[in-house]
Amino acid sequence: MSSQGVATTQPDVLVVEDEEMLRRLLVTTLRGEGYEVLEADDGKEGQTLALKYHPRLILLDVIMPRVNGIDMLKLLRQDKWGHDAEVVLLTNLGDTDSLKKANKYQVSDYLVKSDWSLEELTTQIRQRLAV
Amino acid sequence: MVWSRPATLSRKSEDLAVEIARSEAFFDSIGEAVIATDKEGKIMRINTATLELFECTEEDLIGKKYMTTVPAFTLKGDLIPSIDRPIMRSLVEGRSITETLMYARGDGKRFPAHVNVSPIMLKGEPIGTIQVVRDVTREQEIDHAKTEFVSLASHQLRTPLTAMRWYVELLLKGKMGNLTNAQQLALEEIYDVNLRLIDLVGALLSVARIEIGTLAMTPEPSDIVQLARDVVFELKPTLAEKNLSFSEKYDDDIPSMQLDPDLTRIIFQNILTNAVKYTPAGGSVDLKIAKLKRSVMITIKDTGYGIPKRQQRYMFSKLFRADNARQQDTDGTGLGLYIVKSIVTNAKGKIWFESEENVGTTFHVRLPLKGMSNNGGFHE
Numbered sequence: 001m002s003s004q005g006v007a008t009t010q011p012d013v014l015v016v017e018d019e020e021m022l023r024r025l026l027v028t029t030l031r032g033e034g035y036e037v038l039e040a041d042d043g044k045e046g047q048t049l050a051l052k053y054h055p056r057l058i059l060l061d062v063i064m065p066r067v068n069g070i071d072m073l074k075l076l077r078q079d080k081w082g083h084d085a086e087v088v089l090l091t092n093l094g095d096t097d098s099l100k101k102a103n104k105y106q107v108s109d110y111l112v113k114s115d116w117s118l119e120e121l122t123t124q125i126r127q128r129l130a131v
Numbered sequence: 132m133v134w135s136r137p138a139t140l141s142r143k144s145e146d147l148a149v150e151i152a153r154s155e156a157f158f159d160s161i162g163e164a165v166i167a168t169d170k171e172g173k174i175m176r177i178n179t180a181t182l183e184l185f186e187c188t189e190e191d192l193i194g195k196k197y198m199t200t201v202p203a204f205t206l207k208g209d210l211i212p213s214i215d216r217p218i219m220r221s222l223v224e225g226r227s228i229t230e231t232l233m234y235a236r237g238d239g240k241r242f243p244a245h246v247n248v249s250p251i252m253l254k255g256e257p258i259g260t261i262q263v264v265r266d267v268t269r270e271q272e273i274d275h276a277k278t279e280f281v282s283l284a285s286h287q288l289r290t291p292l293t294a295m296r297w298y299v300e301l302l303l304k305g306k307m308g309n310l311t312n313a314q315q316l317a318l319e320e321i322y323d324v325n326l327r328l329i330d331l332v333g334a335l336l337s338v339a340r341i342e343i344g345t346l347a348m349t350p351e352p353s354d355i356v357q358l359a360r361d362v363v364f365e366l367k368p369t370l371a372e373k374n375l376s377f378s379e380k381y382d383d384d385i386p387s388m389q390l391d392p393d394l395t396r397i398i399f400q401n402i403l404t405n406a407v408k409y410t411p412a413g414g415s416v417d418l419k420i421a422k423l424k425r426s427v428m429i430t431i432k433d434t435g436y437g438i439p440k441r442q443q444r445y446m447f448s449k450l451f452r453a454d455n456a457r458q459q460d461t462d463g464t465g466l467g468l469y470i471v472k473s474i475v476t477n478a479k480g481k482i483w484f485e486s487e488e489n490v491g492t493t494f495h496v497r498l499p500l501k502g503m504s505n506n507g508g509f510h511e
Contacts, residue, residue, distance in 0.1 A: 021294045025301070063286050092289035093282060114289040114329045118297045 011036040012129055014055035016046035016072065017090070018064040022113065026059065029118050030125065043067030047075050054081055057128055062091040062102070073105040086128065090121075164264040170257055172197045172218060184266060186237035204233040204241060221248040222257050231267065243267045274343060281339045288332045295325050334466040338449060341473040348477060350503040353390040355427060356381045356420055362399040363418065369407050376415040382422045389502030394474045401467040402431045402494045408460055410435035410491070422500075426480070429496040437488040446484070447472040455488070471496075478503040 012035040017023040023039055030037045038055060040046035044067040050058055058076075062069035069089065076082035089102055089110045102110065108128070111121070158165060164181035168174055174192045182188065185201070192200060198213045205211055213219055217228040227249040233241045245265045250257040299322045301307055303315070310318065340346040363379060370377050406416045414434040421428045436455045438446060445451045450465040457463075475482045479499055486492035 019290055019294070022290065022297070025294070025297045029301075092286050092293060112289070114293040114296065114332070118300050 009036070011038045011053050011055045012057065013125065014038045014040065014046065014050055014053070014058045016040045016043065016058065016064070016069065017061045018042055019061070025118065026121075029122060033122055033126070035125075035129070043069055043072030043075075047072050050076060050082060050085065051079055054085070056086065057125065058085060058087045059090045059125075060087050060107075062089060062093045070101050070105075073102060073107070077105050088124075088128070161263075166192075166197065166262045166264065167251075167259060168197050168218065168262070169259045170222060172222075172260075174200070175259065181264070184236075184264060185234070191237070202235060204235075206231065206233060206243065208233065208241075217246050217248045218260050218262060221250050221260050225250050225252065225257055234264070243271055277339075277343050278345055281336060281343065281345075284339075285332075285336050289329070292325060292329050292332065296322070296329065299325065331464055334464050334470065337470050338466055341470065346473070346477070348391045348394060348503050348505065350389040350391050350505055352387045353392050353395065353502075355388055355390060355395065355498075356385060358390070358392060358395050359399050359418060359420060359429075362396060362403055365400075366403055366407055370416070373407065373410070373412045375407065375410055375412070378415070378417045380417075380419045382420065385420060385422045385427055386500065388427070388498070388500060390478075390498075391503050394478075394503070398429075398471050398474060398496060401471045402429075402496070405467065406431055406433035406435060406492070406494075409433070409456060414491075423497070425501075426497045426499050429498070430493060431496075432491065432493040434491040437490055437492055438484075438486040439488055443484075443486060447482075 013030055015023055015026050015030070015037060017026065017039070018041050020041070023041065027037050027039050038049050038053060040049050042064045043060075046058070046060065047067065049055075050072075060069045060072065067075075069091065073087060076085060076087070087105075087107045089107045090113055091110070092113050109124075111124070116124075158176070159178050161178055162180055164184040165178045166174060166181055167176040174195055174197050177189065177192055181192070185192075197218060198216060203211045203216055211232060217230045217232075221228045227247060229245070229247045231243060231245050234244045235241050243266070245267045246262060248260050248262045251259040251261060299318055302310065303318050303322065337346060359379070359381070363377070403416070403418065410416060410433045416434075417430075417432045419428075419430040419432075421430070436459065438453050439455060442451075442453045446453070447468050449469045451469075452463055452465040472482055475496055475498070481497045482495065484492055484494045
């Protein structure tokens with residue numbers, strides 16, 4: 001388990017990412033912006049934290065060990081709260097088959113990580129949380 | 132007295148026998164299953180490959196009704212009704228039908244097959260069909276493996292590049308301590324090189340997807356002029372830096388079109404960037420978008436180095452770069468125009484150019500007004 005700093009109030013962002021380096025960079029940057037951030041290193045843990053703390057936004061990787069992003073999304077959408085939870089897929093994958101599946105589960109956006117600077121990503125997240 | 136046939140008749144019958152023997156040998160030597168039916172769909176003739184493919188004997192097939200003896204299924208596994216079978220459609224429509232469907236072998240095990248049925252026509256009427264069936268199990272496995280590879284390569288190559296990009300970004304912003312000027316410059320170089328690698332990986336993946344046929348096209352109502360203007364806006368600093376004059380002309384009556392904005396942007400980006408990159412300082416670049424009856428015509432004209440005549444036919448080939456382009460710029464991948472051509476072709480459009488060395492190049496792209504078709508999914 002890699003969840004740290006579990007918030008007592010509703011957290012802003014849940015980062016579900018198995019690559020430790022990327023997860024650390026994202027989490028540190030978002031915390032630096034003043035957001036309450038939860039983190040998980042696979043879909044199973046991500047699902048548990050999402051259903052327990054109801055984060056305002058979930059940044060979800062696709063290829064992860066054990067439960068991958070698509071499977072987590074599928075499970076999440078079966079939950080009463082999770083059905084409408086805001087999820088942004090943040091992946092380096094471009095496989096249309098997986099992404100078509102993700103589209104079926106209504107994601108708010110799909111971002112290729114390498115195409116975005118941390119600053120651009122933070123701006124995107126800020127705009128989503130401001131709504 | 133010995134009765135004998137007239138010499139001419141004997142020769143004719145011998146010729147016929149030779150012809151039949153040849154035709155039989157030819158029929159049997161074909162590596163793919165070939166099935167001939169009459170106009171009622173009764174199996175008249177099959178070759179050895181058919182028996183091997185369906186794992187059955189001649190008695191199982193010859194003289195039987197093809198529709199009932201050899202059931203066909205959709206790729207999803209549903210039984211195809213007789214009326215929709217390629218053989219029936221070929222007879223009714225009087226033309227060749229090509230399709231991929233599922234057949235079952237003697238043991239009931241199903242396999243994907245590529246089928247081509249042609250009607251045998253006599254005096255304008257179909258009198259039967261010839262069907263060629265190919266087992267495509269292996270091809271489908273290879274396609275699947277290719278798709279898996281692209282997906283894996285995409286993930287494995289981009290993840291370290293992303294980490295590098297984000298770390299260098301933090302370093303450059305001084306979030307990990309102060310930098311000397313030399314360190315700052317070195318990191319800026321690393322950042323640029325990293326972005327180039329990310330672009331290269333993106334281009335290689337696009338090429339791989341084009342070749343596998345999984346490049347996603349997701350059109351939405353789009354303003355093509357605005358898409359062009361966005362790309363022009365990004366190029367303004369380079370235009371100014373090279374002192375290039377630039378003109379843009381857009382017809383007023385261009386309607387909103389069903390376009391994939393990202394793919395359309397790639398078209399503008401590649402052609403305009405090439406025009407800017409390969410036009411010497413002081414030259415000009417002109418962009419025009421005109422509405423035609425059923426299409427829009429994009430014209431991008433430059434007064435650049437041009438493309439050597441002998442190399443023009445390779446311009447849309449993968450990894451090709453003209454000799455004079457290599458001299459001007461060593462960084463290009465030679466993938467841009469290949470990707471553009473693939474996008475335009477997929478959108479049922481056309482792309483061509485005229486070019487003269489040291490005079491300039493004009494690219495034309497014609498896209499149908501009805502826009503692009505959705506092939507599902509997201510794209511990058």
